[in-house]
Amino acid sequence: MTDGAATRGVTAAARSGRGGGGPRPARGRPEDAAEPAAGPDGDADRASGGARRARMRRRAAPVATRAGRGGPVSAAAFGPGRVNLVGEHTDYNDGLCLPFAIERGVTVRARPAPDGLIRVHALDIGAHDVFAADAPARADGWRSFARGVVAELAAAGYPVRPARLSVAGTLPRGAGMSSSAALEVALVLALLAHSGYGEPDRLELAQLLSRVENTWVGARTGLLDQTASLFGRPGHALRLDIRALTGGDQGAPPPAAEPAAGPGARAGRAVPRPPGRWLSGPAGRPVPGIEPVRLDLGRWRLVTVDSGVRHAIAASGYNTRREECARACELLGISSLRDADEDAPGRLPEPLGRRVRHVLEENERVRRAVVALRAGDLPELGRLLDASHASLRDLYEVSVPAVEETVARLVADGAAGARLVGGGFGGSVLALFPPGKRPPADALRVVPGGPGRLVRR
Template sequence: MRRGRPAGRGPVTAVAFGPGRVNLVGEHTDYNDGLCLPFAIELGVTVRARPSLDGLMRMHAVDIGSHDVFPAVAPPRVEGWRSFARGVVALLTEAGYSIRPARLTITGTLPRGAGLSSSAALEVALALALLAHSGHGEPDRRQLAGLLSRVENEWVGARTGLLDQTASLFGRPGHALCLDVRALGAIPAPGQAPGGVPAPGPLPAPPASAARASGADGGRATPGAEPAATGIEPVRLDLGRWRLVTVDSGVRHAIAASGYNTRRAECARACELLGIGSLRDADQDAPGRLPEPLGRRVRHVLAENERVRLAVAALRAGDLPELGRVLDASHASLRDLYEVSVPEVEATAARLRALGAAGARMVGGGFGGSVLALFPPGRRLPAEAMRVAPGGPGRLLPR
């Protein structure tokens, strides 16, 4: 790869942060028009933009010692982390936004492939930095989430849904976000079909509630539980002396190369056989009308949507032992019905329960990554555990 000149020269024009996310419950439901309960975390990716005077995009991923150089218009396709960066530039340009050539320096605090959505954090930080660098205002964040999910689908080859980008763009300190993915995709941009990207031109300012939720008022999230946008309901995550932690199983996963796309294809096939548009429309008897493993996949999705409702009710009631039971049930379903676990993940979850966790489950797309565990007061955390708590949204930082 041509290294080119270092990315870190010249005055900084924009600095943006994209947070990772933890999904409490609601796994593999987003691309099935279902319910999810994620929250943004305080770890993430930071992108610093400077002018590029030669018309080229120059990127330096500091943590992995990697560079990329490509044209700002019609960048060629590549693999690896470069596909995320090029995809963001290409799709913003395709949507009609003038993106100025930039030198971008990328740093992060998220482990890659650990199920904490380092990819969405990178996309969000890149998009916000590039838009600000290019003179655009605050974006419509729901539309931006849809555009960034297309980066995963069309440039990376991972058929993910809207969960990760939405959590990163709408994070709220002290809150999880109950996402109704069907509602998120229901209202198109002006002149676009559902799921379309923003119309060309200056990006519109979001509604007041969305701006407050996104930290547009100086980074302070507004208290309360008013919707941040259609399909997004903040839910107070008050743990008291309880603690949520993640523990890395040691198995890295790349969604595009795992069985993730196979699971999505199985869900699409189940919909074809049932004659419905998405598994959100499946009835409780639907699994029995399908061959295996499709029946198992549908049983997981139906039950996982209900577990999101149970988790929200538990949080509102302050019933944290019940939340732990929901985590355990979600893990069992992902292992037995959706079949996305691996031995190392199972060993990690079992060890956390043996240490006193009230509940533990794999997070992310599966096939490796991290395990989320809920520990009651008085239980000692394993040394490698990383405490996680709801943080703010992707945002611009002072230069």
Template sequence: MDVASSATAAFRTTFGADPAGLWAAPGRVNLIGEHTDYNAGYVLPFALPQQVVVAAAPGDGPGWTVCSDLAPEAVTFAEPAPGTVEGWAAYVAGVVWALREAGHAVPPARIALASDVPVGAGVSSSAALESAVLTALADLGGLDLPVPRRPALAQRAENGYVGAPTGIMDQSASLRCEAGRALFLDCRSLEVEQIPFDLAAEGLAVLVVDSNTPHRHVDGEYGARRASCEAAAGILGVPALRDVPTGDLARALARLDDGVMRRRVRHIVTENQRVLDTVGLLRAGRIREIGPLLTASHASMRDDFEITVDRVDVAVEAALAAGAYGARMTGGGFGGCVLALIDADAAGATTAAIERAYRTRSFAPPTAWSATPGPGARRL
């Protein structure tokens, strides 16, 4: 059963009727630009074919009832104040709360969820859920809510309600990506540019490898990295680390006494430049040439930002040894996925090489698939 059918079936089972419609929002992989979003920098994600599908209809009472094809019981809430709804349903309640906080009259609704976005893999399953729910509620309520304004509301749900200190990239990708393109996002101005990323035309593929090492954002590590970046920006007298020019990096680092903070700053400043360099190559149609930038990004995340783990490092090394043009971890870190830019006919061989490397180290097997840039949130 596909995801849309699963959502429809869950709705019928829980509510005894057909939904008014189906809405979908995708997970994402970030081609390059990690932890730059909350530093007001640049990112370059694209949407995955995997998605969260919402089957929804107007409510028959004053509140909201949500169910999932993976949860045994529905959850009902009437006043979604922070802390009153927990678990997976908190992401739904958070969207309702964020919309109401922004002054929107959110319609009561019955909602059923289904998803094939891997959870805990660093491909934004939570942002996909938030984006799908927000899109459904905006349509059901006829809300005056232009798409460019939606990512900030979905991010508000995750930051202010769920408690995860994520930047705006994930929700922007889920809501604003286009098929066949990567989304170049300026996280300060929120301006976007759709960058051509036609892998098939060049005989290429992006292999996404789930290391099956779940990561967590609602924990101390992500927050610690963010706090360190903000503290460094304060010491350097800039609004955000995005404002440290690459040419001034050495001078900026010399002003920081803490070695850990210096490494964090070096990653952010050089990562922003790598995003800009990658965009320049893609605009010129030179997709293969972004490979070394991807690999340099991984080395920076490993050595300076210190957010990789053994399983993702091994996957990157094995992919490169198998002939990938470049490879890097994608996502917030401490687990999750790796992406590798490869020839389209090399997916099987590259996957096999990573599987062999995992067996040698007695790691649980990884899961891999080729990703094609897909569309953002929409009504089906």
């Protein structure tokens, strides 16, 4: 079934009332969207005070009615996107990364549902999904995210209550700023609170969401995106050591377990909780593998510019690159490219040698970027951005012409360094501009923001 056909099928099911006698979802539009006023405004000079008050009541009535559909909001959560300064395609190789969470992201609001179903309304694209809360079936595209989160929570011992979920975001999809991880983080935090659970360990949540990405969405990503979104710290980048985070060889996540036999969520009202201490585990201990690095830019600016080419990791060459790295490990007799020595690329056939060389040199660029930030050496950070991009283009071969044109334009505008961000094959370009150089009009300034969190309902 095509995506459009699936949407039509969900809408038809909602209209027919399948799944129980609960309240019907909004037909084909977000439940919180504003409606036009009922009736014309008329001529203010001729309208009496009573007529004006009647018009106001007519305008307010639809909003009040919609607010009651499905009950009040029980939980709301925000998941931030992320920008990776340096350290691309290293996370699934047990390597080093230097991301930061940003202030843009995805917000999910949950409302109770009495009919055993999860209804998802993607406000930005005007699409809907409906599935059983106790047995999510697999689906393609954006529908795989909520289904995967619900199934993995149940497999981890957190069956969720039926819910009506509304999803809205401020991140461009497919732009390399991890809108997928932002959505996953917002979904998992909102569903946990909606179902009455306290917040589990955040590193465990990152690993759970990585399983969603791998086994439900079909993108064989590492832990970079989910960790950056869950542990973001204002004013800081995070030096991630993926080997330390995973306690050894990351490997492929296990297949998704079958969900629990029923929603059976624990009794009790959801109590929103703050995310706790940044970078801390359940007992307040620092999380091994996460090190905050102050990102003090002064009058310098970091910006992203969209190349105009959308990318979808599951459908791009991303998984192929991961398979090439796994094959290189087999030939070298090691479990991870983190264990490869500097001579390893010369012992491999191409393109495997180029892939390994990128990973080794990118890990070293992360180390040098941390040193540069602590020394306030922003020109050096710009040079490292340039070197990272050249490696992604020439050794890892994940750039495309539109990205190269965007990089060239930013450098011509005075950027001290620029590189593609995200998995490649499209998306955005990150650039560092010194004082006195003006970024182009289509640039989006990015600054480090806080972690995924519950927000005001």
